[in-house]
Amino acid sequence: MRYLMLLKATQPASPPPPELMEAIARLGEEATKSGALLDFAGLAPSAAGVRLELTSGDLIVSDGPFAEAREVVSYAVYEVRSKEEAVEWGTRFLDVHRKHWPGWEGSTDIHKVFGPEDMAPSS
């Protein structure tokens, strides 16, 4: 089953410490080799983005940054055998932040992607 993980955080005042980036790369390599991590990327600040909104039939286009304090800063797509496994990978990802970037705060939302297992009528 597939999960999309969205990491949300406030835009930091300083760039992330290199130790964190190294730890994230190592974790990513481990997750890739174990067959779980399919795709991932960091996202530019929302100042580089655009929001399209459809409200009451009106299409409103507004340039970033978006108003939310926390922005989506990266995404990852995991293929795992259970929700618990997805939670464990997410936990490890936040753990390296805790270890290498004291004071950093953020959240990971884990979304289930619809897959063949959701289509099957039985099982």
Add this chain to the structure above:
Amino acid sequence: MTSGRVVTARTVEAVWRMESAALIAGLTRLTQDIGLAEEYAQDALVTALEQWPRTGVPPNPAGWLMTTAKNRAVDAARRRATHAGKLGALQRDVEVHEQAAAAEVDDAIDDHVGDDLLRLVFTACHPSLTLESRVALTLRCLGGLSTPEIARALLAPEATVAQRIVRAKRTLRGVPVELPPACEWPQRLSAVLEVVYLVFNEGYAATAGEDWTRPALCAEALRLGRVLAGLLPAQPEVHGLVALVELQASRLPARTGPDGSAVLLADQDRRRWDRLLIRRGQQALTRAESLGAPIGPYTLQAAIAACHARAATAEETDWRRIADLYTVLAHVWPNPVVEINRAVAMGFAEGPEAGLAHVDALDAEALRDYAPLAAVRGDLLARLGRSEEAAAEFRRAAALTRNQPERAVYEARAAASGNAAPASRRSVPRDDRRR
């Protein structure tokens, strides 16, 4: 501190399963016995199930599990020593061993993980084991599946699977846990790839039962293939196999109708194909091809699957190229199933007469009970307007298959051919399933 995370048995099992292959691999190196290693890994799971719900998942679960399992191994050695009445002398040995093992624990879960896993893969897929045993042992030791889970996955009785695993472990007792020597490499690697592909196919085109596909089994094969690609990055056929299963799996969402019925390649809503898996499959294929000649059977089959992936509609399929790829495949990997698929491709590239001629030249005796052969003949006959013969072949195919949704497709085709106008447009490209 992880607060708010409720550690249930499911959490413990998930984390154990993530670590189990490396755990069993490291323990196999320490004990030189895959059966013992697997038992100690199970012991570690039992201990984790007792402790983690109270203490939380430890910060380094891999290390925790390895230490726990290793302690079990040392305890067992100590008990054996006591039993033999040589406690004094062996106590020292055990302590020395214990210290060495403690130092090795960190090794076992760091630097050596890759090598240990590879040795485990090659041992679990040892040619002295039957294919069924290799599959069961691989799912057990590399997939972390329990015996009941394997039995469910393979639609085999639990007792049969348990028996296979016990027998396999016994057979392996005299087999050194090591990487194959260079001269055996191609044959040993193909024994490994064969296991992964069989697991995939059992999920993709279930041989028997009520479900047309079993996606969880396909997912496990994909995972095993990706692990192998990480362990053996220089082997073109490993990437070829990964490409093949990624590309085939991309069709899973479209391969089953909302009611669980089978939807064959020509009728699939291709917009529902999994684009991420197609992209990954194409990347793996490029990698396999870039690693140099000679091109192997999995890479060739992946190249064929990629032709289908590129066609936005069934009509856009490049059957000429597919037929040519089958000609090469039949040369490097001669077998009747490839010839049947080749006939299908010829039937589209050159016309149904050519396809039928090719099918009829095959050794009918060897394939007498093979449902897809009857279905392919039926399709070619239908396209030639020979409706009654076509209906008879589809009825035969329906009688031969043990998979219920597949039978429903053949029965529908038989009924359609029975009262159809000649030269029906419908067709059953058999490339969708190879086994």
